[in-house]
Amino acid sequence: MLSIETADLSRTYKIKKTRKTPASTLVALDKVNLQIQQGELFGLLGPNGAGKTTLIKILTTLLGPTSGSAKVNGLDVVSQSRELREHINMVSGGETSGYGLLTVRENLWMFSQFYGIPSRLANARIMELLKIVGMADRANTKSSNLSTGLRQKMNIVRGFMTDPKVLFLDEPTLGLDVGAARDVRAFVREWVDSDPTRTLLLTTHYMVEAEEMCDRVAIINQGRVLACDTPKALKAGLRTDAIYTLQVDALEDEGFEALKDLPGIRTASRKALEDNIELELVLEEDSVLTRLIQFLADHGSTIRTLHKREATLEDVFVSLVGVSMKDVENSNADQDYQE
Ligand SMILES: Nc1ncnc2c1ncn2[C@@H]1O[C@H](COP(=O)(O)OP(=O)(O)OP(=O)(O)O)[C@@H](O)[C@H]1O
Numbered sequence: 462m463l464s465i466e467t468a469d470l471s472r473t474y475k476i477k478k479t480r481k482t483p484a485s486t487l488v489a490l491d492k493v494n495l496q497i498q499q500g501e502l503f504g505l506l507g508p509n510g511a512g513k514t515t516l517i518k519i520l521t522t523l524l525g526p527t528s529g530s531a532k533v534n535g536l537d538v539v540s541q542s543r544e545l546r547e548h549i550n551m552v553s554g555g556e557t558s559g560y561g562l563l564t565v566r567e568n569l570w571m572f573s574q575f576y577g578i579p580s581r582l583a584n585a586r587i588m589e590l591l592k593i594v595g596m597a598d599r600a601n602t603k604s605s606n607l608s609t610g611l612r613q614k615m616n617i618v619r620g621f622m623t624d625p626k627v628l629f630l631d632e633p634t635l636g637l638d639v640g641a642a643r644d645v646r647a648f649v650r651e652w653v654d655s656d657p658t659r660t661l662l663l664t665t666h667y668m669v670e671a672e673e674m675c676d677r678v679a680i681i682n683q684g685r686v687l688a689c690d691t692p693k694a695l696k697a698g699l700r701t702d703a704i705y706t707l708q709v710d711a712l713e714d715e716g717f718e719a720l721k722d723l724p725g726i727r728t729a730s731r732k733a734l735e736d737n738i739e740l741e742l743v744l745e746e747d748s749v750l751t752r753l754i755q756f757l758a759d760h761g762s763t764i765r766t767l768h769k770r771e772a773t774l775e776d777v778f779v780s781l782v783g784v785s786m787k788d789v790e791n792s793n794a795d796q797d798y799q800e
Pocket residue numbers: 474475476487488489507508509510511512513514515516666
């Protein structure tokens with residue numbers, strides 16, 4: 462059974478004119494078609510500004526689509542939003558929810574009452590969940606006195622507490638330390654696995670998060686879904702076992718362009734380091750390496766280091782977009798700065 466379904470879902474934002482720029486329209490989601498099955502742990506992976514939060518806001522009825530449609534748990538997000546809200550919950554990383562004056566337990570209890578959960582059941586769930594995230598000893602701490610990571614854990618408890626059919630987590634591990642992030646991931650995975658009628662959609666721009674915990678991942682950039690499959694299938698699409706990272710002392714633009722055209726090189730990217738230039742190459746097969754080494758020697762480029770590693774979803778992103786997710790984010794930041 463389908464849990465989440467979107468049909469040509471689009472959303473634009475009107476950008477007001479300023480003294481320097483005229484009014485414009487920004488396309489945040491561009492004809493998104495997703496079908497997510499009940500029981501799936503589904504990930505949206507994409508750089509800053511890709512449209513992940515916009516999509517989550519539409520699916521949780523907080524924002525209307527500009528065109529197209531979406532259903533969650535069989536209910537239309539626009540015409541059946543009231544009913545839909547009873548079956549879903551949402552937590553976003555870095556949010557400052559709750560009242561600082563109330564304790565962790567009081568805050569969570571208050572939210573449980575918004576959902577009409579009987580008080581005794583709510584209290585039991587709260588304590589159980591706090592234990593799971595390792596916060597049982599903080600139940601009586603004022604939420605204003607929590608660290609960022611602990612506050613995020615409290616928010617996560619708030620999401621699970623209502624036992625939703627479909628749960629949306631927007632950057633759930635943002636701001637958590639390595640250990641806490643690992644705990645949250647494990648808990649999320651177990652929550653989905655322990656009841657086949659549950660579905661969880663999360664957004665992330667952490668590759669490991671998408672790769673290690675999600676059943677399927679949609680890679681999204683500039684409002685478009687570029688690929689959607691299991692992490693394994695996405696990586697298999699690269700048709701390679703290995704990625705090579707080389708540091709060379711120099712390689713001019715011209716040389717790099719010629720290198721990209723060498724037979725057997727699927728994708729190539731280049732990054733300037735302090736002293737060296739780092740090349741990241743996806744080769745058709747290991748034997749292409751011989752040709753590559755010869756090519757670099759012919760172009761007066763000395764190899765300083767060479768590493769072989771397994772393909773990751775980051776490589777899938779590069780193969781789809783042409784640049785890394787970091788580079789997309791940096792160029793977005795540059796644009797903002799210029800504006
Ligand atoms: N209220 C708004 N008004 C105008 N533009 C907006 C608004 N909200 C989002 N945008 C723009 O829409 C695009 C998508 O934003 P969105 O927040 O959905 O991205 P995201 O994938 O969640 O990014 P991040 O990883 O940074 O959270 C961005 O270009 C953003 O600047």
